[in-house]
Every structure is written in C-alpha cells, then in structure tokens.
Amino acid sequence: MDMSAVARSNSSRLVVVLSLIALLVLGSTFGVIYYALAGLASRSNQIDDELTAQAARAALRALDQRVRDINSEYSRADHISNPHQGISVFELRIADLCSSTRLGVNFDMFFLMNENMRNLVGCIDGRRMMQSPTEVLGRALAPIVRDVSATLNRNPLRSGFMLTKFGPAAISIGPAWWSANELGSGTPAILVIGKKVDTESVKRMSRDFSITGLMLVSEAAVNPAAAIREPDGRIIGGLGWSPRRPGNRALSQFLPTVYASFMFLTVAFAGMVAAVWLAFRAVHDSNKKTAHAAVHDPLTGLHNRAALVGMLDSLSCTEGRDAAIIFIDLDGFKEINDFYGHEMGDRLLKGFGAGLASLVGEQGGLVARVGGDEFVVLITGSSVDATAQRLASAAISLSTRPLRIGPHTVKVAASVGVASSNLNEITGEELLRRADIAMYEAKRRGGSSIAVYSQDIDQEMKRRLQMAEDMRNGLKTGEFWVACQPIVDASDLKPVAMEILARWTRADGTMVAPVEFIRVAEEHGLIDDIGKFVLEETCAIGKLHPELSLNVNVSTLQMRSLSFLQLVDSTLMRYSIKPDRLQIEMSESRLVLDGSILISVIEGLKARGIRLILDDFGTGYASIAYLRQFQFDALKLDRSLCAEIGRSVNALTMAQGMILVAKAAGLNIVAEGIENKEQANLLKLAGCTHFQGYLFGPPRPPARASLAKTHLLSALQ
Ligand code: C2E
Ligand code: MG
Ligand code: MG
Numbered sequence: 001m002d003m004s005a006v007a008r009s010n011s012s013r014l015v016v017v018l019s020l021i022a023l024l025v026l027g028s029t030f031g032v033i034y035y036a037l038a039g040l041a042s043r044s045n046q047i048d049d050e051l052t053a054q055a056a057r058a059a060l061r062a063l064d065q066r067v068r069d070i071n072s073e074y075s076r077a078d079h080i081s082n083p084h085q086g087i088s089v090f091e092l093r094i095a096d097l098c099s100s101t102r103l104g105v106n107f108d109m110f111f112l113m114n115e116n117m118r119n120l121v122g123c124i125d126g127r128r129m130m131q132s133p134t135e136v137l138g139r140a141l142a143p144i145v146r147d148v149s150a151t152l153n154r155n156p157l158r159s160g161f162m163l164t165k166f167g168p169a170a171i172s173i174g175p176a177w178w179s180a181n182e183l184g185s186g187t188p189a190i191l192v193i194g195k196k197v198d199t200e201s202v203k204r205m206s207r208d209f210s211i212t213g214l215m216l217v218s219e220a221a222v223n224p225a226a227a228i229r230e231p232d233g234r235i236i237g238g239l240g241w242s243p244r245r246p247g248n249r250a251l252s253q254f255l256p257t258v259y260a261s262f263m264f265l266t267v268a269f270a271g272m273v274a275a276v277w278l279a280f281r282a283v284h285d286s287n288k289k290t291a292h293a294a295v296h297d298p299l300t301g302l303h304n305r306a307a308l309v310g311m312l313d314s315l316s317c318t319e320g321r322d323a324a325i326i327f328i329d330l331d332g333f334k335e336i337n338d339f340y341g342h343e344m345g346d347r348l349l350k351g352f353g354a355g356l357a358s359l360v361g362e363q364g365g366l367v368a369r370v371g372g373d374e375f376v377v378l379i380t381g382s383s384v385d386a387t388a389q390r391l392a393s394a395a396i397s398l399s400t401r402p403l404r405i406g407p408h409t410v411k412v413a414a415s416v417g418v419a420s421s422n423l424n425e426i427t428g429e430e431l432l433r434r435a436d437i438a439m440y441e442a443k444r445r446g447g448s449s450i451a452v453y454s455q456d457i458d459q460e461m462k463r464r465l466q467m468a469e470d471m472r473n474g475l476k477t478g479e480f481w482v483a484c485q486p487i488v489d490a491s492d493l494k495p496v497a498m499e500i501l502a503r504w505t506r507a508d509g510t511m512v513a514p515v516e517f518i519r520v521a522e523e524h525g526l527i528d529d530i531g532k533f534v535l536e537e538t539c540a541i542g543k544l545h546p547e548l549s550l551n552v553n554v555s556t557l558q559m560r561s562l563s564f565l566q567l568v569d570s571t572l573m574r575y576s577i578k579p580d581r582l583q584i585e586m587s588e589s590r591l592v593l594d595g596s597i598l599i600s601v602i603e604g605l606k607a608r609g610i611r612l613i614l615d616d617f618g619t620g621y622a623s624i625a626y627l628r629q630f631q632f633d634a635l636k637l638d639r640s641l642c643a644e645i646g647r648s649v650n651a652l653t654m655a656q657g658m659i660l661v662a663k664a665a666g667l668n669i670v671a672e673g674i675e676n677k678e679q680a681n682l683l684k685l686a687g688c689t690h691f692q693g694y695l696f697g698p699p700r701p702p703a704r705a706s707l708a709k710t711h712l713l714s715a716l717q
Contacts, residue, residue: 041247053225059205068159071172090182102126111192115149163236213242300353303368312428324384324420325435331447333373413448468524483699497549539575580609639673
C-alpha cells in the first residue's frame with residue numbers, strides 16, 4: 001500500500017468517526033428534546049385531569065348547593081300566602097313541589113316527614129310516593145333528620161349526597177315552616193329535597209362545567225378526587241370522564257414536526273458529511289493527480305525528467321550504488337511525425353514507451369521519457385553493465401519492430417547511449433549527461449547503434465560542441481565562403497557545370513575540412529544556415545557563368561521540410577536562375593529510405609526541372625533501389641573509387657559494373673577525384689559521361705573559377 005492510500009484510509013476513518021460523533025450528538029439532542037416534550041405532555045395531561053376533577057367536584061358542589069338552596073327557599077312559612085280556589089296552602093305547595101319533581105330541573109324528589117321519619121307525603125319524578133323515606137333515601141338520612149329536628153329553633157339546613165334507591169343523589173334536609181300550621185303541632189315537618197345523580201343530571205353537569213365525557217361511575221372505579229361521598233365519608237359513587245390528554249394531543253401535533261426536523265437535520269448532516277467527503281476526495285484526487293502529473297509524462301504515462309532527476313538525486317545519497325543509464329533516441333521519428341502527423345507520432349511514442357516499460361519491467365528499473373523522442377532507462381544494483389547492454393540491444397530491436405498505425409506500417413530505429421558508474425564517484429546528473437553524450441555518439445555513427453560512454457567520446461563531443469559554437473559565430477562574422485570546382489564533359493572536356501563547395505577559414509587563418517564541419521553542422525542544427533548561405537552564393541556565382549550548370553551539395557537534413565522548396569524557389573528567383581541549371585548532389589551515405597517528406601521534397605524539385613545527382617556513389621551503400629526511388633538524373637562515382645583506378649584492377653571492374661547499371665537506368669555518370677589522365681581515359685572507356693578532379697581544376701574561390709576552362713583544355717592534351 002502506498003503512502004497516499006494510507007493517508008486516504010486514515011482520513012476515511014477520521015471522517016467516519018467524526019460522522020458517528022456528530023450523529024450521536026444529534027441523536028442525543030433529539031432524545032433530550034423528545035424526553036422533555038413527553039414529560040411536558042404527561043404533566044399537561046395530569047394538570048388537565050386535576051382541573052377536570054376540580055370541575056367535577058365543583059359540579060357536585062353546585063348540585064348540592066342547588067338542592068340546598070331550593071330547600072331553603074321552600075322552608076319559609078310564607079312561601080305561598082293566598083289560598084286558591086279552596087285548596088289549602090299546604091296542598092298547593094305539595095302540588096308545586098310534586099310538579100317540580102316531575103320537571104326534574106332542579107330536583108326530582110321530595111319528602112315531607114315528621115321527626116319520627118314518618119313520611120307525610122313524598123313525590124319522585126312527579127309521582128306520589130308512599131314509601132318510607134328511609135327506604136328510599138337510605139340509612140344516612142335518619143341521623144341528619146334527627147339532627148335537624150333537634151335544632152329546629154336554629155332553622156337548620158343540612159345537605160349531602162346519599163346512596164338512594166336510585167343511586168347517589170344530592171339531598172337537602174330542612175324544616176318546612178309552612179307545614180307547621182297544617183300539621184297542627186306547631187312543629188314544622190322536615191322537608192327533604194333530592195336530585196338524583198343520574199345520567200340526565202350528569203349530562204347537565206357536563207354541559208354546565210364543560211367536562212367532556214362526564215359520566216357516573218360506581219364506587220369501585222371512582223377517582224377519589226371526584227368521588228361522591230355520604231356525610232360519613234363513605235364513597236357511594238363518583239364522576240368519571242374520558243381524559244382529554246391535551247399533552248398527548250399537543251405532543252402528537254408536535255412530534256411529526258420534531259421527527260421531520262430530526263430527519264431533515266439527519267439528511268442535511270448526511271449531505272454535509274457526503275459533501276465534505278466528496279470535497280475531501282476531490283482534493284485528495286486532485287492532489288494525487290497533480291503529484292502524478294508532476295513526475296509522469298502525460299503522453300506515455302512513463303516517468304518524466306523530473307522523476308528521473310529526483311531518483312538520481314536520491315540514489316546519489318545512497319552509499320556505493322552502481323547505476324547505469326540507457327539513453328535512447330529514436331532515429332527518423334521526426335520524419336514520421338512530419339509526414340503522418342502528430343497523432344501517428346504520438347501513437348508511435350506510446351507504443352515504443354509501453355514496449356520499453358515491459359522490457360524493463362522484467363529487469364526492474366525506472367523508465368522515463370525525457371524529451372520528444374528520447375527515453376531513458378535507469379537501472380541499479382549489481383552487474384548493471386551487462387544488464388544495460390542487454391537492455392540497449394533489446395531497445396534497438398524494439399524500435400525496429402514494424403509498427404502498424406492505421407493503414408500505415410512505420411519503422412524507426414534507435415540510437416542508444418549507455419553510461420554506468422558507481423554513484424559515489426559521479427553525480428546522477430553527470431551519469432545522465434554521459435549517457436546523453438554516448439547517445440549522440442551512436443547517432444553520429446549513423447544511428448541504429450549502441451555507444452558506451454568513454455572519456456574519448458566525451459572529449460570528442462566537447463570538441464565538436466566547441467566547433468559548433470565557433471561555426472555559429474563564424475557564420476555571423478563571415479568566416480564562411482565557397483569554392484568552385486569545374487565538371488567537364490568526358491567527350492570534349494569542356495566544362496559544363498561547377499560544383500560549389502562550402503569553405504570555412506577560421507579567424508586565425510586555419511581551414512576546417514568540409515567533411516568535418518558539415519557533420520558537426522548537421523549534428524548541431526547549423527546545416528540549414530550553411531545550406532542557405534551556399535545556395536545564395538551558388539546563385540550569385542551562377543549569374544556570372546550563365547553557360548554552366550550549378551552543382552550544389554544539399555544535406556538530406558535540409559530536405560526534411562517542405563520549406564526547402566520555398567527557399568530554393570525564392571533564391572533562384574532572386575538571381576533569375578532557371579531551375580534546370582541547378583543540380584542537387586545528395587550524398588549516398590546520408591539518404592534515409594523512410595524519409596517520406598524527403599520523397600515529397602525530391603518530387604517537388606524534380607517537378608521544377610531541378611536535376612538530382614547521387615553523390616559519393618560506391619561508398620558502401622550503393623543501392624540500385626536508391627536510384628529508382630529517388631529518380632536521380634546522374635550519379636557520381638566516389639573519389640575513393642576513382643583514386644584506385646589504374647592501381648587496382650578490382651576497382652576498375654567495380655566501376656565498370658556500376659557504370660553499366662547506371663547506364664542501363666539512363667543516368668549520366670560523373671567520375672570525381674580524377675587526378676591523372678590514366679584515370680580519365682580508363683573511366684571514359686568504361687562509360688563515364690563527366691569528369692571532376694584536380695586534373696581539370698581544383699576547387700577555387702569563385703573569382704578564379706572561370707580560369708578553369710582554359711586550364712582544363714590543356715590538361716588532357
Ligand atoms: P563531395 O561533394 O564529394 O565533394 C567533392 C570533394 O572532393 C571536395 O572535397 C573536393 O575538394 C574533393 N576533390 C575534388 N577533386 C579532387 C581530386 O582530384 N582529388 C581529391 N583528393 N579530392 C578532390 P571537399 O570540398 O573537402 O568536400 C568534402 C565533402 O564535403 C563534399 O564531398 C561534400 O560531401 C561536403 N560538402 C562540401 N560542401 C558542402 C555543402 O555546401 N553542403 C553540404 N551539404 N556538403 C558539402
Ligand atoms: Mg558533391
Ligand atoms: Mg563526392
């Protein structure tokens with residue numbers, strides 16, 4: 001598990017723990033709120049019950065008071081003062097009382113009795129009642145009646161609830177003074193007024209005291225707070241009601257809101273946690289991507305230069321590590337990129353990168369892409385030299401493997417530089433520089449090869465670097481010039497063309513051989529500047545010699561871009577030189593068969609009427625395929641071959657063979673480096689059509705070039 005994965009799992013754990021804590025806090029907060037609300041609800045229920053009980057008690061008291069008040073009202077002697085239609089006052093009152101019991105609004109029973117509890121008259125619900133009051137009203141009556149009778153002089157009035165024949169009833173007992181005369185004893189009868197606590201009266205109480213669901217309950221089920229008691233305290237029944245439980249109602253009203261809030265907060269919290277988590281992940285991923293991008297090449301996914309340098313730095317800090325670097329540069333990649341487009345180029349790089357990574361994967365090492373088509377493999381450990389050699393060869397084989405990209409099959413090669421050392425002796429940076437130099441050496445040797453770093457290579461590289469630097473300055477300060485050498489027709493030895501050759505005389509007067517500086521110019525990107533200069537000079541000189549064709553040497557590196565055609569067009573036009581006077585010499589040793597742009601450029605040149613000459617023919621690469629592919633007009637037998645003519649029979653035989661082939665292809669054949677008549681004669685016999693060499697004139701500065709004509713004519717005499 002890597003560090004970022006560990007950090008990520010720790011952070012995940014932290015987020016989970018924090019979420020749990022927050023959920024716990026949220027949950028307990030809601031628990032407390034719920035508990036408080038439930039408590040409040042229960043207390044409200046209790047209070048409501050108490051209030052209802054109070055109201056029930058008040059209702060009973062009111063009933064008691066009512067029968068008491070009525071009794072009091074009926075006790076007065078003068079209640080009805082006038083006899084009516086012959087009916088006695090006594091009778092009228094009895095009738096009045098009786099009819100009131102029928103209505104039953106305030107009372108529904110009355111009894112008139114003497115102190116001996118003998119019923120004089122009684123009425124219940126409007127019906128006369130002859131039964132003994134004790135029988136109807138129960139045992140609690142007697143002591144009260146006695147008490148009232150005993151205290152008549154104080155006009156006593158008693159009331160209370162009693163368990164009657166009809167159930168509990170509010171009973172009031174007092175003297176009925178109006179009956180004293182009637183009874184003749186001067187002593188009033190005892191008036192008992194009663195109101196049954198029945199369903200009707202309970203309904204009225206319920207209405208009057210706003211007690212919902214008020215009902216009469218038996219003594220067994222009664223709530224002591226609303227009990228109906230006889231004067232001696234015995235419970236004879238009570239009032240009950242269906243509890244309203246307002247707390248519960250309020251709670252059930254509030255709870256959905258509380259639940260909804262809880263749900264909302266939980267969801268919001270979960271959302272927040274998710275958002276924090278996602279944000280965290282996004283930051284983490286972006287950091288990871290940034291960290292990955294900082295050390296990886298986006299195209300191939302391999303490490304980049306920064307990663308390589310970092311690794312080299314850390315290796316430099318490790319005691320006594322042997323390390324080797326294999327520096328790979330693809331040959332001919334630029335052409336593929338230019339011709340097939342960058343997409344194809346990218347696919348080639350990806351394919352090669354993946355192949356290289358799998359090659360190295362078996363050995364173990366760091367693979368990086370450090371430039372456009374430059375790859376580096378860093379290996380460490382024991383026997384790095386042997387491993388490096390093996391990898392270098394494998395990399396070349398990998399590069400030359402034909403790669404199918406869409407309809408195309410492309411093939412490149414690779415120049416590989418190898419450097420190894422103990423990192424106690426040199427820095428990682430130096431090791432990389434050495435591998436780079438070795439790679440340049442491999443490239444200089446013509447590519448598709450491996451060069452192992454050595455001090456000599458390093459010295460040579462430094463010398464060439466210095467030369468490139470001097471050349472850059474020399475081009476600015478006019479140290480470059482051109483020499484012209486005539487080319488004659490083999491039949492009459494008349495000059496028909498001249499070859500324009502680049503020259504470099506350093507400021508100190510020393511001359512540098514073109515073979516050397518042209519190479520360095522090609523290696524260090526100066527060939528375009530030199531080529532431009534020489535073409536310019538060629539046209540300027542050509543203007544002075546309108547009868548001669550102009551042979552100019554052009555490096556294939558100059559022809560890797562279509563802009564070369566524009567350069568040729570503009571320069572010819574500026575000096576009014578016809579394109580068919582220009583003959584471009586291309587060295588056989590530098591031709592790249594895969595150069596697709598090169599082919600386009602050559603076709604462009606041919607289309608303009610410019611002729612092509614294959615230079616240095618016979619230097620080892622002689623191939624008829626070249627002649628066909630590039631549609632050359634002529635070839636130049638290399639001077640090394642011509643120099644042997646007259647000395648070696650073999651050379652002549654070889655030359656004859658080449659000439660035959662060229663002739664068959666309809667080409668002119670120029671023999672260069674002709675220094676004596678024998679060479680000229682033999683090569684003329686062999687079929688050469690043109691000659692060039694010291695015999696006909698060495699390369700000279702332009703001013704003296706025209707002298708060649710007279711000089712040559714005498715040369716062959
Ligand atoms: P090249 O194109 O084959 O040029 C002919 C070379 O043969 C010239 O050498 C010339 O001086 C030499 N030469 C001519 N006649 C004789 C002879 O009779 N005997 C001997 N020993 N040598 C003779 P130079 O000028 O040193 O050029 C060497 C090469 O440098 C050229 O070979 C050409 O490949 C390259 N070069 C010269 N100028 C240019 C240039 O402007 N552009 C490019 N790309 N290459 C150039
Ligand atoms: Mg030449
Ligand atoms: Mg040549």
